[in-house]
Amino acid sequence: MIRIYHNPRCRKSREGLALLENSGNSFEIVRYLDEPLDEEQLADLIKALGISADQLIRKNEAIWKSEYKGKSLSEKELLKAMVTHPKLIERPIIWKDGKAVIGRPAEKIHEIL
Incomplete structure (x- = not known):
């Protein structure tokens, strides 16, 4: 099963x-802001x-700059x-x-399909 953290x-x-929807593959959506x-x-x-872990963080987020930078x-x-x-997580x-x-x-998603 394919999963998208969205x-x-x-x-x-x-x-x-949208790319997943058009791929014809079945998948599940995890709304990680709603389901941390x-x-x-x-x-x-x-x-x-x-x-x-450092490579998964969105460093332009205000919370990163104020709390962790x-x-x-x-x-x-x-x-x-x-x-x-969870807003810090790349997506x-x-x-x-x-x-x-x-x-x-x-297009990187094609690597996993």
Whole structure:
């Protein structure tokens, strides 16, 4: 099963969703702002993406700039920041069979389909 971690207010996330809708594949939508991920789920996603927690964070978000920018944070502290402030998570994330991609640009989603 394909899963998209989606924020409907984000243009890039909507583009990713449209690509999935047009792919003919069945998938589920996780609105991670409404259904926040816990640290374990985030750690699993990061592992599937093959990146560090730092690479999953949207550093232009106001909450990042006001609360975290310039601080030296551990992976665990970065996970906690994303659990506390899910808006910090890059989007969309598409997951399939233990692998994941960040759909920026949306064409990257083809790598997982």
